Structure formats: C-alpha cells, structure tokens
Amino acid sequence: MDILANVAQGFSVALQPVNLLSCFIGVFIGTLVGVLPGIGPVSAMSLLLPVTLAGSPEAGIIMMAGIYYGSMYGGSTTSILVNIPGEAASVVTCLDGHQMARQGRAGPALGIAALGSFFAGTFAIVALMLVAPALASVAIAFGPAEYFSLMVLGLTVLTFLTQGSMAKALLMACVGAVLGLIGLDSITAQPRLTFERIELYDGIGLVPVVMGLFGIAEVLSNIERPISRQILDAKITQLWPSRADWRASAAPVMRGTLLGFFLGILPGGGAVIASFASYALEKRLSKTPERFGRGAIEGVAGPEAANNAAAGGAFIPLMTLGIPPNVVMALLMGAFIIHGLQPGPLMMSQNPALFWAIVVSMYIGNVMLLVLNLPLVGMWAQLLRLPYNVLFPLIVLFSIIGVYCSSNNVFDVYVMIAFGILGYLMRKTGYEPAPLVLAFVLGPMLENNLRKALILSQGELTTFLTRPISAACLLFAAVLLVFPLLPSLRRKREAVALDEGA
Amino acid sequence: MLRPSGPRAALDNAELWAGLFWLALGAFVVFAGRDLGTGTLAAPGSGFLPFWAGLLMCGLALAVVAGAARHGGPAIAWLWAGTRWPKVLLIVASLAAYATVLDVLGFLVATVPLMLVLLRGIDPVRWRTALPLAALSTLGVWWVLKRLLLIQLPAGIFEIG
Numbered sequence: 001m002d003i004l005a006n007v008a009q010g011f012s013v014a015l016q017p018v019n020l021l022s023c024f025i026g027v028f029i030g031t032l033v034g035v036l037p038g039i040g041p042v043s044a045m046s047l048l049l050p051v052t053l054a055g056s057p058e059a060g061i062i063m064m065a066g067i068y069y070g071s072m073y074g075g076s077t078t079s080i081l082v083n084i085p086g087e088a089a090s091v092v093t094c095l096d097g098h099q100m101a102r103q104g105r106a107g108p109a110l111g112i113a114a115l116g117s118f119f120a121g122t123f124a125i126v127a128l129m130l131v132a133p134a135l136a137s138v139a140i141a142f143g144p145a146e147y148f149s150l151m152v153l154g155l156t157v158l159t160f161l162t163q164g165s166m167a168k169a170l171l172m173a174c175v176g177a178v179l180g181l182i183g184l185d186s187i188t189a190q191p192r193l194t195f196e197r198i199e200l201y202d203g204i205g206l207v208p209v210v211m212g213l214f215g216i217a218e219v220l221s222n223i224e225r226p227i228s229r230q231i232l233d234a235k236i237t238q239l240w241p242s243r244a245d246w247r248a249s250a251a252p253v254m255r256g257t258l259l260g261f262f263l264g265i266l267p268g269g270g271a272v273i274a275s276f277a278s279y280a281l282e283k284r285l286s287k288t289p290e291r292f293g294r295g296a297i298e299g300v301a302g303p304e305a306a307n308n309a310a311a312g313g314a315f316i317p318l319m320t321l322g323i324p325p326n327v328v329m330a331l332l333m334g335a336f337i338i339h340g341l342q343p344g345p346l347m348m349s350q351n352p353a354l355f356w357a358i359v360v361s362m363y364i365g366n367v368m369l370l371v372l373n374l375p376l377v378g379m380w381a382q383l384l385r386l387p388y389n390v391l392f393p394l395i396v397l398f399s400i401i402g403v404y405c406s407s408n409n410v411f412d413v414y415v416m417i418a419f420g421i422l423g424y425l426m427r428k429t430g431y432e433p434a435p436l437v438l439a440f441v442l443g444p445m446l447e448n449n450l451r452k453a454l455i456l457s458q459g460e461l462t463t464f465l466t467r468p469i470s471a472a473c474l475l476f477a478a479v480l481l482v483f484p485l486l487p488s489l490r491r492k493r494e495a496v497a498l499d500e501g502a
Numbered sequence: 503m504l505r506p507s508g509p510r511a512a513l514d515n516a517e518l519w520a521g522l523f524w525l526a527l528g529a530f531v532v533f534a535g536r537d538l539g540t541g542t543l544a545a546p547g548s549g550f551l552p553f554w555a556g557l558l559m560c561g562l563a564l565a566v567v568a569g570a571a572r573h574g575g576p577a578i579a580w581l582w583a584g585t586r587w588p589k590v591l592l593i594v595a596s597l598a599a600y601a602t603v604l605d606v607l608g609f610l611v612a613t614v615p616l617m618l619v620l621l622r623g624i625d626p627v628r629w630r631t632a633l634p635l636a637a638l639s640t641l642g643v644w645w646v647l648k649r650l651l652l653i654q655l656p657a658g659i660f661e662i663g
Contacts, residue, residue: 171562185548224585393620459544
C-alpha cells in the first residue's frame with residue numbers, strides 16, 4: 001500500500017505541466033542524440049546540466065534522466081539504417097539490424113527495437129520501484145568503510161571492463177581521482193594542486209572535463225577522416241513485427257531485460273556491457289547461430305531490451321547508495337548536487353516527492369518514447385541526412401555554450417579545450433576516458449570516506465576487512481585485479497572488454 | 503585507437519612517451535601530496551590520498567613504460583599517418599583563439615567567425631549555407647540563453663548582445 005501511495009504522490013508531481021514538458025524535452029533530446037552519431041548521452045547531458053538550473057530540481061532531473069533512457073531508444077535507428085551506432089550501447093544492433101534493413105526489413109527491425117525497449121524500460125522501472133526502497137533501508141547501515149570499498153569496487157569493475165590495457169585503465173582512474181581532489185580540502189580547507197589560481201579553488205568543473213573528453217575529443221577524432229554514410233533509401237514500412245518475428249523475439253527480449261537490469265545495477269556496469277552480453281547469450285542459445293550477423297531479429301531484440309533495462313537498473317545504486325555506477329549516472333549525480341540534493345539512502349525518506357516523481361516520469365517517458373520512435377521514425381531517419389560538416393560546428397557551439405553557462409567563466413572553456421586535446425591524444429594512445437571521469441566524480445567521496453574510516457578506526461587498516469560488506473567488495477575487486485594476470489583469463493576479459501561512454 | 507605494431511626504436515615509440523608523461527605527472531602528484539602533508543593513518547592529512555594515488559600512478563605508468571620497452575609500440579608519426587591532422591590543428595587553434603577573444607569581443611561578435619571557420623575550413627560547406635547557418639545558430643543560441651533562460655553571456659567591448 002505504501003508503494004501505491006508513493007506512486008500516486010509521484011504521479012501528482014510528474015504530471016504537473018512543467019514536469020511533463022521537461023520529460024518530453026528530455027526524451028526528445030535523448031532520441032535526437034541517440035540518432036545522431038558523434039554526440040552521445042554523456043555529451044548531451046553535460047551540455048544541458050547548466051540549463052537545469054533554470055527550473056525546479058524535479059524538472060531538471062526528470063529531463064536529464066529522459067535524455068539517458070531516450071538515447072537508448074534512438075541509438076538503434078542509426079545502427080539499423082546507417083550501420084553507424086548512434087551511441088555506444090547500440091554497437092551490436094548494427095550487426096543484425098542493418099542486415100535486416102538491407103534485406104528490406106528495416107520496419108520490423110526498428111519496430112522490435114522500440115517495442116523491446118519499451119518492455120524492458122517498463123520492467124526496469126517497476127523493478128526500480130520495488131528494489132530501491134528495500135536496498136535504501138539496508139544502505140542506511142553503511143559506514144565510511146563500506147562506501148569506500150564499494151567505490152573501489154565500482155572503479156575496479158569499470159577498469160576491468162574497459163577496452164585495452166587494464167594498467168592504462170587503472171592509471172586513468174588514478175588520474176581522475178587526483179583531478180577530482182583539486183581545490184579546497186573538504187576537511188582542512190587547505191588548497192590542493194590549485195597553482196594559486198582562484199578559479200581552481202572550487203575544483204575543476206565536471207562539465208568542462210566531460211565536454212572536453214567526450215564532446216571535443218570525439219569531434220577531433222571524427223574530423224581526422226572523412227565520414228561517409230550510406231543511408232538506405234528504401235521506404236520504411238510495416239513497423240509492427242509479424243507473428244513469426246514476435247515468436248522469435250519474445251524470449252530474447254525477456255532474457256535481455258533480466259540480464260540488462262542486473263548488469264545495470266552492478267557498479268561499473270552499464271548499457272553497453274548489457275547489450276554485448278545479451279547478444280553473446282542469444283547467439284549461444286540459438287539453434288542456428290550462423291544466422292547471427294546476417295539479419296537475425298533476435299540479435300536486435302535482445303540487445304535493445306538489455307540496454308534499456310540496464311539504463312533503468314543503473315538508477316538503483318545512485319538512488320539508494322548515492323554512488324553513480326557509470327559516467328552517465330555521475331552526470332545525473334552532478335544534476336542532483338547543483339540543486340543542493342544528495343542522492344542516497346536518505347533521499348527517499350527526506351525527499352520522497354522527488355524520488356517518486358523521477359520514477360513515475362520514467363513510465364511517462366517510456367510511453368512518449370514509444371510514440372516518438374514508432375510513428376515518427378521517418379522523421380528521425382531524415383535527420384540522418386544532416387552531413388557531419390554541418391553537424392560538428394553545432395556540436396562545438398553547444399559545447400562552448402554548455403561549458404560557459406556552467407560557470408560564466410572563460411577559464412572553463414580553456415579547461416574544456418585542454419581536456420579535448422587530452423582526450424584526443426588518449427584515444428590515439430589507447431587510454432579510455434570513462435574510468436577517468438568516473439574516478440573524477442568519485443574521487444572526493446572516496447577520499448572523504450577513506451579518511452573518515454581511518455579516523456573512526458584510529459588508523460586501523462583492518463577496519464576495511466573486518467566489516468563484511470567492505471571485505472566482500474575489496475575481495476571481489478582484488479579478484480578482478482588479479483584476473484587479467486592469468487593468460488587464459490586475460491583472453492576472456494579481452495572478449496568482453498568494451499568501449500563505455502560517448 | 504591504438505593498434506599493435508612491431509618493436510620500434512625507443513625514441514620513436516608513442517607508447518613509451520605516453521607512459522613517461524604519466525610517470526612524470528605521477529611523480530609531481532607524489533611530491534605535491536608530500537608537501538601538503540600526508541598526516542598519519544589515524545589522522546590523514548590533505549596530501550594523504552594525492553600522495554598514495556601519485557605513487558600508484560607512478561607504478562602503473564612504469565608498467566606501461568616497461569611494456570613499451572619490451573614489446574615496442576607504434577611510431578608517433580604512424581598515429582597520424584593518413585589522417586587530416588592539419589584540420590584537427592585548425593579546430594584546436596580556432597577554439598583557443600575564440601576562448602581568448604570571447605570576453606573582449608563578446609559572444610555574438612566572436613561566435614559568428616568561429617562558426618564560419620568551422621563550417622568552411624574543414625569540409626567546406628557552401629557559402630550560401632555557411633553564412634546563414636553561422637549567423638542564425640549564433641543568434642538562436644544567444645536568444646534562447648539570454649531571453650528565455652536569462653543566462654548572462656559576454657557582451658564584450660562593443661556591448662553587443
């Protein structure tokens with residue numbers, strides 16, 4: 001009954017016209033950035049982070065959340081029609097989705113992607129509604145040691161799943177943590193690594209770092225080589241999948257939903273990992289795995305459901321523990337913080353209207369997305385004809401504006417350019433930006449909890465091992481760190497390692 | 503993205519130079535952490551985490567450097583072989599110039615030329631598209647931010663906008 005009362009409260013807030021409008025703007029922009037290659041949810045959310053200041057916290061956060069799960073819907077359109085993933089979580093959809101389009105079945109591919117996404121998104125919201133309150137009540141008992149160890153685990157999982165060398169990924173996590181510490185020490189108020197620049201006393205802003213590493217670096221990388229796109233000219237007909245398509249897709253959608261939801265909850269996990277894992281699972285379970293890569297609808301249905309379910313699941317660690325499991329959630333946490341709110345176990349009791357409004361807005365957003373992505377798919381397909389030489393100057397303009405508006409200071413534009421160059425060079429030399437950004441956000445929290453845990457235990461390092469949850473997290477992190485040292489296991493890691501982010 | 507290649511002479515190895523850069527940065531962080539004061543385990547100081555994170559950075563960077571010395575890596579020039587690197591430089595230079603003049607010239611006066619450089623300098627868009635696009639996108643953004651969202655943008659010495 002409590003849940004029903006809470007949901008009713010959520011509806012009363014989410015259905016306010018301004019919040020409905022925010023939800024629509026969020027899912028619309030989400031679909032747009034999902035469709036357009038070269039700009040992903042991370043860039044779009046950091047761009048719009050300052051804009052959320054203009055409205056209420058509910059409206060701002062509902063819009064930011066809408067961009068994330070909206071981009072999961074939109075990403076499939078580009079994958080299917082152009083064979084270029086709109087965002088990273090739709091990479092696998094290219095494999096079978098584009099083949100289906102080439103065989104004249106773009107309609108059913110787009111249809112099953114949208115309907116599977118709707119089912120998975122709805123399941124994830126219901127599960128979030130049921131799991132979050134229970135987990136939040138457990139999380140209240142967490143102390144600094146548990147929080148520290150959980151953050152270490154989250155960073156380790158992300159570095160483990162990042163493409164390429166794990167040493168490089170860990171190195172990036174360390175760099176991110178140190179960058180996050182720049183500014184005044186939260187305990188002693190001593191300036192750290194500020195080089196006596198007044199602009200650095202408040203630390204480096206999240207927006208210029210993310211816009212540089214993901215937005216500008218992506219533009220610089222794309223400009224290096226001319227991008228050629230072949231958009232299928234065939235008219236998109238029969239979006240509703242046939243009975244045979246439904247029979248083939250029902251089980252993959254359900255499996256993808258469950259798998260995606262659980263992978264989404266894991267710290268360091270996310271939609272990208274979920275979509276790859278679902279594709280691998282479907283191929284393994286299929287009686288005709290040779291059809292995969294040649295237009296198997298299961299190869300579209302499973303991953304698309306998985307990435308949407310993961311997007312919903314990722315809200316759980318943020319809302320219940322106050323720990324963002326991936327870069328996108330780190331940005332959402334930024335939105336909470338700039339509105340003076342602290343996501344975590346106490347949010348549900350201290351600010352129930354906001355929590356339930358966000359959850360309920362996701363129901364509404366999912367319905368909006370279905371309408372935006374099925375009947376209007378032709379409009380999104382037309383957008384793909386926008387050439388990159390017109391698109392990238394607009395991305396640069398919006399990046400500059402987003403960064404400038406976050407602080408009203410040109411210094412942050414310089415920071416963005418510097419991180420843009422750094423991000424470009426990092427891509428060239430095989431360093432992934434995702435661990436850096438997550439550690440940048442977690443760094444101050446990690447330090448705070450480490451120091452508190454040490455002070456409370458009077459310098460006893462065993463405090464991290466004598467508390468069961470903390471010990472379990474550190475043990476799991478240690479296993480993941482040792483894992484790549486064993487050659488046979490290293491090959492397995494390389495098989496699942498993914499390119500998270502942009 | 504980095505692709506494997508055969509061993510290279512030590513000085514022409516991008517992997518090695520990248521590792522050395524991070525090693526130098528790690529060493530700097532270690533010294534900065536020590537100067538800030540690491541404190542004790544029972545009362546960690548401001549430099550506690552920077553010091554240990556810097557040490558970890560050094561260790562990991564050394565692992566990268568050792569790997570580069572043992573297995574080699576791509577030559578620096580190879581990373582840019584066949585790419586349009588002057589276009590990348592043009593974007594970086596125009597962004598840096600823009601940041602320098604933004605406060606002086608103001609948003610409207612500085613942004614239109616930047617958009618024109620980006621539209622015409624990389625994969626040239628026709629003038630009849632580039633000119634209205636540069637002007638309208640700048641004006642549109644200015645109007646939304648200044649009038650709708652009431653966000654202050656620099657007006658510059660000409661006080662336009």
